[in-house]
Amino acid sequence: MPDSIAISPPLTPKKEEILTISARLFAQKGYAAVSMRELASETKMTPAALYHHYADKEALYYAALLHVFTDKASAIIELTKGRESSETKLKNLILWLIRLFSRDEIFTLLLQRELLDGNSARIKLLTREVIEPPFLEVERLIGKLVPNRNPKSLAVSAMSLILGHFQLMPILRNLTIEHSSAPIIDQEHALADTVRALIMGQSSKATETRGAF
Amino acid sequence: MPDSIAISPPLTPKKEEILTISARLFAQKGYAAVSMRELASETKMTPAALYHHYADKEALYYAALLHVFTDKASAIIELTKGRESSETKLKNLILWLIRLFSRDEIFTLLLQRELLDGNSARIKLLTREVIEPPFLEVERLIGKLVPNRNPKSLAVSAMSLILGHFQLMPILRNLTIEHSSAPIIDQEHALADTVRALIMGQSSKATETRGAF
DNA sequence: TTCACCTAAACGAACGTTCAATAGGGAAAA
């Protein structure tokens, strides 16, 4: 048994640093708008040194995607194994899912860009590593809690609501909404309440007590 | 009084053709991934001819944005002036909003890209011309129909749900969902039912009769 | 004649990428 658990990606510290910085740049500006020279400059290397670690720009981009996406949903297992009620599990799962996006901007940006420009293989990676695990668990809990409705379409709606919320963020700042001032943790809980209301099919008073987004 | 109503953009047919083709390319590949030579080739001109009509690439891109976004939400006036009940108005408004995205892929792609890369001025354009008009009307109707809840946060959630649904589309094809086969008009109504259920705070049986997405 | 519209050709800059050369550090040989 090896000391380290992560044996799948044998990343040297240097490679890890490259991928972290590359992921940030690709997330902020998009694939086509980032040059190898800029990546080299940010990682304090020459372009030629970059090519020693990765065959070309696309390989570097894909490695950065893997670095950010792989095992992103692995923490789900913790949430589903507990002794809590299904209702509590769903609540925790939704909150965990929301924090996945709200607390990792680079991850969220890369995901949004991949949804626009990802080819079939990359969309499959995204589905398998990020979306599907929480989706299946949400669907399972809905089947238990709200059996008279279609769990699949309801789970899709829940994911859409969460994703759409973060997609809409840049516009919310222009809609004269008093949300921005609220602490992040309150915004997370408010969104979680809305998602739960959508699933349970009843208005939760919590959205009132917690205020708007 | 001129014959034509649209006096704001005095677009020649040639310019209109340029903008239509440019909007398609920018929507499909993104600003940085489209070259002036490609735009010239698609419009059957030389690059230099393109520069006769637009000062530079950014001006052309912004003009294409204006062409696609401007007055996109003007049809709302028709929906709000009628004699129908507020409930019917809301229903029609939601359906109209959904069709805005589902029946104009170029518009939807440009909007999603602008939400990622748009600067402050462009986000404001997007807000003013596209998002805010239906948003305010949805908010107003919610205030009438569900007065005990926060209209603003509920309207935001409705918009998020719709936008997120189309953002999630590429992944739905990988989630083994039986939705894709359904006619577009049924998908539109199913989504509309979900949005109304979110607003009215009750599960609508319609999502069952119409099936999943 | 004029002027909007177009062309061919080229500009310098930036792009992705390659290559020969070299520095550095640990293992192997002396």
Add this chain to the structure above:
DNA sequence: TTTTCCCTATTGAACGTTCGTTTAGGTGAA
């Protein structure tokens, strides 16, 4: 211990291509 060797990591420089853009000149309708 010292020397040799080797391999990884890195460099400066350059390759050819494509980029956004400009220039000088042409064409055809009013």
